[in-house]
Amino acid sequence: MQLLKIELYKLWHSRISKVLIFGYFLLIFSIAILSTIKIEFGPINFYLAEQGIFNFPYIWHFNTFMIALLKVFFAIIIVAMIGNEYSNKTLKQNLIDGLSKAEFLRSKVYAILAFVLTSTLLVFIISLILGGIYSDYDELPIIFTDLEYLVAYTVKLFGFFTFCLFLSILIKRSAFALGFLALWQVIEGISFGLMKWTLSDLIPQISAEQIFKFFPLNAMGNLIKEPFSRLSAIQNIADQIGDGFVKDYSVSFLNIIIVLIWSALFIYGSYSLLKRRDL
Amino acid sequence: MSNTLLQLYDLSKKYGNLTAVNKLSLTIEKGKVYGLLGPNGSGKSTTLGMVLNVVNSTSGSFQWYEGKLTTHQALKKIGAIIERPNFYPYMSALQNLILICKIKQCSSDCIEEQLKLVNLWDRRNSNFSTFSLGMKQRLAIAAALVNKPDLLILDEPTNGLDPEGIHQIRKLIITIAEQGTTILLASHLLDEVEKVCSDVIVLKNGVKFYEGAVNGLTQTHGYFEIAAENEEQLLNFLKMHSDLGKIKKENQYYHVSLEKNISTTEFSKELQKAGILLTHFSKKQPSLESQFLSLTQTKKHATPEN
Numbered sequence: 001m002q003l004l005k006i007e008l009y010k011l012w013h014s015r016i017s018k019v020l021i022f023g024y025f026l027l028i029f030s031i032a033i034l035s036t037i038k039i040e041f042g043p044i045n046f047y048l049a050e051q052g053i054f055n056f057p058y059i060w061h062f063n064t065f066m067i068a069l070l071k072v073f074f075a076i077i078i079v080a081m082i083g084n085e086y087s088n089k090t091l092k093q094n095l096i097d098g099l100s101k102a103e104f105l106r107s108k109v110y111a112i113l114a115f116v117l118t119s120t121l122l123v124f125i126i127s128l129i130l131g132g133i134y135s136d137y138d139e140l141p142i143i144f145t146d147l148e149y150l151v152a153y154t155v156k157l158f159g160f161f162t163f164c165l166f167l168s169i170l171i172k173r174s175a176f177a178l179g180f181l182a183l184w185q186v187i188e189g190i191s192f193g194l195m196k197w198t199l200s201d202l203i204p205q206i207s208a209e210q211i212f213k214f215f216p217l218n219a220m221g222n223l224i225k226e227p228f229s230r231l232s233a234i235q236n237i238a239d240q241i242g243d244g245f246v247k248d249y250s251v252s253f254l255n256i257i258i259v260l261i262w263s264a265l266f267i268y269g270s271y272s273l274l275k276r277r278d279l
Numbered sequence: 280m281s282n283t284l285l286q287l288y289d290l291s292k293k294y295g296n297l298t299a300v301n302k303l304s305l306t307i308e309k310g311k312v313y314g315l316l317g318p319n320g321s322g323k324s325t326t327l328g329m330v331l332n333v334v335n336s337t338s339g340s341f342q343w344y345e346g347k348l349t350t351h352q353a354l355k356k357i358g359a360i361i362e363r364p365n366f367y368p369y370m371s372a373l374q375n376l377i378l379i380c381k382i383k384q385c386s387s388d389c390i391e392e393q394l395k396l397v398n399l400w401d402r403r404n405s406n407f408s409t410f411s412l413g414m415k416q417r418l419a420i421a422a423a424l425v426n427k428p429d430l431l432i433l434d435e436p437t438n439g440l441d442p443e444g445i446h447q448i449r450k451l452i453i454t455i456a457e458q459g460t461t462i463l464l465a466s467h468l469l470d471e472v473e474k475v476c477s478d479v480i481v482l483k484n485g486v487k488f489y490e491g492a493v494n495g496l497t498q499t500h501g502y503f504e505i506a507a508e509n510e511e512q513l514l515n516f517l518k519m520h521s522d523l524g525k526i527k528k529e530n531q532y533y534h535v536s537l538e539k540n541i542s543t544t545e546f547s548k549e550l551q552k553a554g555i556l557l558t559h560f561s562k563k564q565p566s567l568e569s570q571f572l573s574l575t576q577t578k579k580h581a582t583p584e585n
Contacts, residue, residue: 006381013370089365096331097382097422098355279333 003107020077027070028122054134057146061227063127064153071160078164083174092279101274116157152223152251159220159259166266169273188215219258225249282309284430290339292325299325301485312456314472315465317482323465355383358423359432364415368408385426393421413444434465500537506559
């Protein structure tokens with residue numbers, strides 16, 4: 001708790017991180033803006049909120065997916081909060097003042113955890129409010145089904161932020177760490193393409209998808225699958241075209257485990273980097 | 280409670296092929312003021328870095344409080360400044376010190392006292408980034424003192440400061456030493472160490488060359504820099520004189536070391552009696568550089584241990 005307080009104190013007294021944190025939490029509320037989208041164009045009358053996106057229990061899926069996109073924004077804060085410790089040499093000073101390397105890392109992880117949980121709580125509250133206003137169904141059992149999307153949301157964010165933590169400790173400079181994050185996304189994409197291309201010839205028993213789901217960013221992405229094709233309006237269209245499809249949108253337990261293992265590896269990797277390096 | 284604060288046992292640090300610190304053993308006891316003396320690159324900062332948990336040692340070990348506390352627990356009870364002052368630039372002096380109190384888990388009651396001591400109380404609400412180097416260094420000293428440390432470690436505290444800043448910091452260190460705080464002062468400046476320290480440890484190339492009282496190191500009587508019209512006559516006189524040591528010629532002057540304290544008036548009278556006409560004469564104290572040279576040369580073949 002003391003460690004979390006130390007980290008929050010550091011963030012609180014930096015104007016930039018204060019603005020970014022509040023900005024992030026405000027952006028979460030911006031999903032409510034979607035409810036006001038109304039398109040009236042001659043005979044076409046389109047009111048987004050009434051297309052069923054805010055129906056329970058679908059809203060849990062839709063909101064967690066949409067709001068999770070904002071995580072990139074928060075990644076900047078994580079990367080900056082480590083990068084600054086290096087560039088100001090305050091990491092060195094913290095250690096001299098008697099913080100152990102493990103305590104330093106724990107203070108960062110606790111801060112990440114605190115933000116992830118706050119973020120999850122906000123998603124829960126805003127979904128409850130939006131659903132309460134727009135949902136066609138309001139029976140309690142229906143409202144509280146599919147809450148596993150919130151668990152997936154928590155794990156997804158935590159996994160992503162610990163990845164950011166690891167990268168920024170590895171690279172020490174905020175801008176490069178963010179660049180590397182983007183690069184990593186590309187690397188995963190390319191290696192998937194390569195695997196798909198070559199693997200079927202080499203080992204036909206294993207598909208590229210089977211391996212690819214163990215890649216960190218892809219595993220995080222798989223936690224909450226895109227919700228759009230699940231919308232009844234869109235499925236109706238697909239059925240009409242005669243291209244009806246069945247897709248599993250549920251949160252896979254295996255996926256949660258994969259991401260949690262990655263998180264553990266990232267935290268452990270950060271620790272061994274800190275421990276090994278001279279400052 | 281025992282008096283031993285810190286012990287080093289054969290502590291070494293290698294950077295690739297370079298040995299920065301070589302089997303260094305030391306004991307730091309409570310109540311003394313230590314000087315860690317050595318030219319740049321002699322391993323002073325590396326040694327301090329190792330005991331301060333920021334540099335990993337290659338071999339050997341050290342322990343704080345005779346091993347009763349882990350390193351990071353011990354560091355909460357001491358104060359240290361190394362190289363440049365490192366603070367959060369966006370926080371004020373006061374906010375930075377409060378954070379340090381949180382880390383050190385000490386009360387923030389004496390922040391005011393320390394900020395007044397270093398003359399920064401009026402600027403307590405200014406951001407660290409607006410401070411001059413001298414102010415930053417003074418804030419670092421205040422930060423190192425907020426927990427009433429058992430030991431204050433200072434690494435080159437006057438490095439890069441202007442003469443006024445240097446004077447302020449030295450005065451401050453003397454004040455702190457007088458209050459009874461144990462100090463370990465690393466410096467490459469002999470006079471700095473001489474002014475405040477009771478004990479001195481001399482490092483060169485990571486090896487300890489001398490450990491003991493400060494006056495043991497500085498016990499030289501200086502030397503004469505001398506030149507005369509008749510060089511031969513002068514040289515003969517110098518060679519015959521019983522209180523003089525080594526003679527060597529540097530540029531157009533002779534440098535003669537003194538075995539005994541001889542005043543310039545006394546000596547010039549003697550020269551006058553001998554009928555030697557001087558063209559140049561002055562008494563000088565050896566510089567740190569020559570001090571080191573003589574120290575390292577005389578002990579070149581001896582073992583580094585004492």
